[in-house]
Amino acid sequence: MKRSRDIDPIAAKAAILDYCRRKGALAAGVADLAAIERIAPPGHRPKDLMPRVKSVIALGVGGQTQGAWTVPAKALGYFGSTETRAYKIAYGCAFFIEQKFGFRSVYCPPDMDPDGGPRVPLQSLKLHAELAGIGARSLAGDILLHPEYGYMYFASVFTELELPPDQPMADNPCPAPSCVAMYRSIGQTPCMKFCPVQCLTGEVGEDGKQKVMRYDMAACSEMSQQYETVPTRIVEAIRAETEAEREDALFDPDNKMLWYKVSAGSGGWFAQCFECMRACPIATKAPLADPLLRGQAQRAAAEKK
Numbered sequence: 366m367k368r369s370r371d372i373d374p375i376a377a378k379a380a381i382l383d384y385c386r387r388k389g390a391l392a393a394g395v396a397d398l399a400a401i402e403r404i405a406p407p408g409h410r411p412k413d414l415m416p417r418v419k420s421v422i423a424l425g426v427g428g429q430t431q432g433a434w435t436v437p438a439k440a441l442g443y444f445g446s447t448e449t450r451a452y453k454i455a456y457g458c459a460f461f462i463e464q465k466f467g468f469r470s471v472y473c474p475p476d477m478d479p480d481g482g483p484r485v486p487l488q489s490l491k492l493h494a495e496l497a498g499i500g501a502r503s504l505a506g507d508i509l510l511h512p513e514y515g516y517m518y519f520a521s522v523f524t525e526l527e528l529p530p531d532q533p534m535a536d537n538p539c540p541a542p543s544c545v546a547m548y549r550s551i552g553q554t555p556c557m558k559f560c561p562v563q564c565l566t567g568e569v570g571e572d573g574k575q576k577v578m579r580y581d582m583a584a585c586s587e588m589s590q591q592y593e594t595v596p597t598r599i600v601e602a603i604r605a606e607t608e609a610e611r612e613d614a615l616f617d618p619d620n621k622m623l624w625y626k627v628s629a630g631s632g633g634w635f636a637q638c639f640e641c642m643r644a645c646p647i648a649t650k651a652p653l654a655d656p657l658l659r660g661q662a663q664r665a666a667a668e669k670k
């Protein structure tokens with residue numbers, strides 16, 4: 366096993382972040398491990414998973430195509446999430462670090478903590494990404510936004526290789542000027558106004574910055590994360606007093622969709638409903654928020670050369 370002094374940490378960091386970008390990440394950075402350890406609750410700190418961890422690398426991939434915003438929520442719920450691309454890059458990155466630098470590394474599981482139930486993740490990938498400077502918390506339930514890439518899906522890698530950390534973003538793009546104008550007019554920003562279950566509330570200060578963000582996670586989850594609905598339907602079927610009631614519990618058209626999603630392994634199982642992001646000017650109109658915009662920018666840059 367190599368020791369840190371054999372490796373130039375700045376060059377190693379550049380190679381690792383370059384790997385992430387070459388594999389499709391829009392943004393990547395290194396979070397300040399001491400800050401994560403201070404902020405994350407006990408049991409959910411990087412050292413709780415990997416005691417000798419020295420660095421946390423966060424990366425983000427873009428959301429869906431621009432065309433996706435033209436389809437209704439019932440379709441977008443199936444394919445709007447692109448997080449598996451981020452996980453794939455992070456997995457590869459952990460192998461890359463072990464192979465190239467000889468330091469133990471691990472793809473940070475994005476999953477729920479078996480000791481905490483289905484609302485408690487093992488780690489906060491959001492906190493890692495925020496501290497790595499690749500997103501800032503928004504009024505839409507703290508979804509991270511980036512001024513150039515809009516909203517992204519994040520993944521993290523833990524490694525025993527020590528890398529210099531990045532800083533959180535100095536400026537938060539949320540709320541956008543048009544959101545401040547709407548808030549001054551009706552008391553809501555677009556994400557708040559268009560959330561179908563009104564689970565977002567908050568305040569914008571005199572300075573045009575976020576003052577208070579409130580997010581009713583249970584209401585959002587009920588709308589967009591249906592995996593907890595399955596046991597409820599099964600209990601209803603077990604407790605049904607008549608055959609007709611049991612049939613209703615299992616074969617009502619809405620409930621039958623749950624069995625479809627289970628059998629198809631559908632991403633719609635725990636997607637967002639996306640309406641807050643559909644209404645968000647940063648998510649949809651940031652300069653490099655989607656492949657059409659990124660393609661235009663690349664073509665323009667190529668023409669200048």
Ligand code: SF4
Nearest residue numbers: 560585637638640641
């Ligand atoms: S995902 Fe849907 S339910 Fe959740 S905050 Fe956004 S708009 Fe509201």
Ligand code: SF4
Nearest residue numbers: 503539544554556645
């Ligand atoms: S719509 Fe987007 S930018 Fe505007 S307040 Fe909501 S999250 Fe922030």
